[in-house]
Amino acid sequence: MASDGAxxxxxxxxxxxxxGSIQHVxxxxxxxxxxxxxxxxxxxxAKLPTTPVKAKRVSTFQEFESNTSDAWDxxxxxxxxxAMAAESLNTxxxxxxxxxxxxxHSQRQGRPALQEVPGLQPKPRPEVEPPSxxxxxLRLVKSVSESHTSCPAESASDAIPLxxxxxxxxxxxxxxxGASDPSTLSSSALSEREASRLDKxxxxxxxxxxxxxxxxKLSSGIPKPVRPMTWKLLSGYLPANVDxxxxxxxxxxxxxxxxxxxYYHSRNDEVHQDTYRQIHIDIPRMSPEVLILQPKVTEIFExxxxxxxxxxxxxxxVQGINDLxxxxxxxxxxxxxxxxxxxxxxxxGVPTEVLRNIEADTxxxxxxxxxxIQDNYTFAQPGIQMKVKMLEELVSxxxxxxxxxxxxxxxxxxxxxxxxxNNLLMREVPLRCTIRxxxxxxxxxxxxxxxxxxxxxxxxxxxxxxILEERDxxxxxxxxxxxxxxxWDDEDISLLLAEAYRLKFAFADAPNxxxx
Numbered sequence: 001m002a003s004d005g006a007x008x009x010x011x012x013x014x015x016x017x018x019x020g021s022i023q024h025v026x027x028x029x030x031x032x033x034x035x036x037x038x039x040x041x042x043x044x045x046a047k048l049p050t051t052p053v054k055a056k057r058v059s060t061f062q063e064f065e066s067n068t069s070d071a072w073d074x075x076x077x078x079x080x081x082x083a084m085a086a087e088s089l090n091t092x093x094x095x096x097x098x099x100x101x102x103x104x105h106s107q108r109q110g111r112p113a114l115q116e117v118p119g120l121q122p123k124p125r126p127e128v129e130p131p132s133x134x135x136x137x138l139r140l141v142k143s144v145s146e147s148h149t150s151c152p153a154e155s156a157s158d159a160i161p162l163x164x165x166x167x168x169x170x171x172x173x174x175x176x177x178g179a180s181d182p183s184t185l186s187s188s189a190l191s192e193r194e195a196s197r198l199d200k201x202x203x204x205x206x207x208x209x210x211x212x213x214x215x216x217k218l219s220s221g222i223p224k225p226v227r228p229m230t231w232k233l234l235s236g237y238l239p240a241n242v243d244x245x246x247x248x249x250x251x252x253x254x255x256x257x258x259x260x261x262x263y264y265h266s267r268n269d270e271v272h273q274d275t276y277r278q279i280h281i282d283i284p285r286m287s288p289e290v291l292i293l294q295p296k297v298t299e300i301f302e303x304x305x306x307x308x309x310x311x312x313x314x315x316x317x318v319q320g321i322n323d324l325x326x327x328x329x330x331x332x333x334x335x336x337x338x339x340x341x342x343x344x345x346x347x348x349g350v351p352t353e354v355l356r357n358i359e360a361d362t363x364x365x366x367x368x369x370x371x372x373i374q375d376n377y378t379f380a381q382p383g384i385q386m387k388v389k390m391l392e393e394l395v396s397x398x399x400x401x402x403x404x405x406x407x408x409x410x411x412x413x414x415x416x417x418x419x420x421x422n423n424l425l426m427r428e429v430p431l432r433c434t435i436r437x438x439x440x441x442x443x444x445x446x447x448x449x450x451x452x453x454x455x456x457x458x459x460x461x462x463x464x465x466x467i468l469e470e471r472d473x474x475x476x477x478x479x480x481x482x483x484x485x486x487x488w489d490d491e492d493i494s495l496l497l498a499e500a501y502r503l504k505f506a507f508a509d510a511p512n513x514x515x516x
Contacts, residue, residue, distance in 0.1 A: 197218070210241075260303055304363045323427070324369060383421075384421040387453055391453060411476050420459070421452070433489070437496075458497075
């Protein structure tokens, strides 16, 4: 047992520094005070009185445990140590160090130094209540509350919150100093971000061969000045090569008007008159009325829809296709107008030749869109039937309570979601939101046919609170067919798309998730 005698138990060793024992901290602050980096603070200060540690030899584990049991307790020690540090630090040295820290910080951030403000004291804000301390983060809350205090009696301890604020995010540091307006900062940052995004789009579009993959990555939210060209590229209407675009535009526009000359006169023939009559009836029902009721716009839409219908006899014209013309037309015409509101576009001042080109571009882009979802409009509309069924199964997986509530009140998904699929939510959200939604659809592979399913699921679950409050079939159906989205903007659509992406990543590559 000689080896056992030689190998003494670890708590019986005569080490003066035991693991976990309390060590006194001089100038306690956040981040921790480093005497090597802040040597000037110690030159003119007296050493803190320390409680002598008894050099008692610990002979048992129980004694070791009792001596170190409070090593990790969060008690009143922090306040005592802060007070001790404040009493021992010289005020002039503290202020000089604070000046230097703020000067360096301001230079790094590229803004005027805060030390130029007389007194260096942040303005008191008695009306602002300090945030309630969250559990487990007492030090950070303490630094926030102390930074709003400017009593002369506490001037000696001002260096502590000032240096602590360096560990906070930059925006929080600015607000603590009272040197900037958060709304001004956010708006300027937002405008800089938008300008940066616009520059990225312009550089990408100006290259000899536009990288369509990079363009798709950028296109979840397209700046208005570059949206027309971006949509034409992402829809496949224009080639990626810059040199080929003018010739392609000219050829496609010429081809479209050849269709007009060849087919449009037959709109009153017996074989086509029913199609044309239905188009003529449906167009005034479209929105926005301010745009649609303009005679020039009505004629343009009639020609686009009629030519498409007779060139696609497998489906022909079906109600709902008419709504898909509007976003393309509005986006392309806004390139020539300064209208802030897309719902109030006036085409009376647009030259006839420009309108002709916009009409041709709208026709071809709409055709590209419909090529990917044409089974939505063939006989019995099987594409829509399938998507509504998939929506029902998806909602039953992601929110069973909403699904059971609809089923309990005998509300069938086909009664409200058919229009969501048929019109791509154009009747459910304002036109400005539809255009923002289509930015993402254009950037997604199979955005209009596949990703739209997850957007509809997120859209339905978005109203779960209101749905669960309704206890009647009629009220439920009226609510789902007239959702309160009139005041929605880009932020609402961004939140909707974020939830749709989350659902897609969870379910798109897991088909068994559709099965109960």
